Amino acid sequence: MDVSDTERRIVTACVLIIGNEILSGRTQDANLAFLARGLTELGIRLREARVIPDDIGVIVSTVNEVRSAFDYVFTTGGIGPTHDDITAQCVADAFGVPLIVHPEAKRLLETHYPPGQLNEARLRMAMVPEGAVLLPNPISRAPGFQIGNVFVLPGVPSIMQGIFEQLKHRLVGGTKMLSRSISCHLAEGALAKDLGALQVRYPDLEIGSYPYFRRGDFGVTLVLRGTEKVRLAAAVEELNALIRTLGGDPQEGLSEA
């Protein structure tokens, strides 16, 4: 095997959650965890997420900052028919291109709404930055779009998920991050010293420690992440031995954190 074959390729992403309703605490975001898992499966590392308000200046500057810092950017929210749906215009501004009516998006909306109901407001959902590619929406027809490395998705979780499932073929992942998860009823502080030593011996892995407290039950879940299966297996074996030495009973996959 050539060395280049074994080199790890790191592909990164950032998620922008756009919406005053998340920042006011009115709505609990449900999109970040879905996108995080979907990207992980594709070998794309979600490196940052930001929640920002429906504010033109903030959206434009944030889109420009993160699209140059990460390989992919996914936005959620702000692409409906109402006055507060400003994401498409902001992304057009960020790319310095006009917002246009996309003929195919318009046609899709025409087939979706009964005659006479595709009003001016709904036609806003056919507007995309010039040069954008439509992302099919299997649920409500108003498409998302891609321009450059930025994917613009709606905020309603079921629709966002439907569009994401269909855009996956556009994404090129890198080396996949694998993970294993071991739980036990030991206190985090009892394990900490040996766990730190394990991390030092496995600098190529990320070892995370997540205490849990639930229904009178407590313990810790240790999550090991890395790109090489054999290294993960070796570290898990050492970890299990360590937990047993301290009087614990390691259980794999019982994620509780």
Add this chain to the structure above:
Amino acid sequence: MDVSDTERRIVTACVLIIGNEILSGRTQDANLAFLARGLTELGIRLREARVIPDDIGVIVSTVNEVRSAFDYVFTTGGIGPTHDDITAQCVADAFGVPLIVHPEAKRLLETHYPPGQLNEARLRMAMVPEGAVLLPNPISRAPGFQIGNVFVLPGVPSIMQGIFEQLKHRLVGGTKMLSRSISCHLAEGALAKDLGALQVRYPDLEIGSYPYFRRGDFGVTLVLRGTEKVRLAAAVEELNALIRTLGGDPQEGLSEA
């Protein structure tokens, strides 16, 4: 009433959620919505939230960026006893001060753990940036801390919430944002034009439109936010009339989005 009394005072905040487990999709964040609601009640506007990884460089630079951009910063995550708990060190680095053992935090931990169990790892939880003030933890004794305008809290929701409830007296809010929420079964696109016109007539209010699709039920929740009760009431009255004109039945407070 003096003009200065009626002036709106805007106090802003940013939340930093620190942790690889949120970015991998393993853990669903539960802290943002809680902090958002708590800050809103205090008259503090949450303007941005970021989810960032357990990475020293990223944490230090992000803390420094947001503490100069917002009045208050709240971090969650990374203050436990294990090697991956690096938030205190990063905040110390961001402020350019050493990380020290806080005598009172050490004393609290000594009273919490049985004799001999306050090991070196657990003592990490007594380390704070020099000059930091402890934030009492009513649940597990390991305190959070405040330095400058940065409040450092743990990631476990119940503990974070306990500390937040006790630190509120340290926060000085501005003019409170009030909100009213009207739901109806009209489609968003049917309302959009008139809603946009309403927003133009009430530039001092934020009017958000959030469609919902649930268990065969669909409709839209309109959220009006602003600092003046009478303006909100006037806008709600106009909105209710508008919804009725379009054949809908406005219901207050039935938040569905």
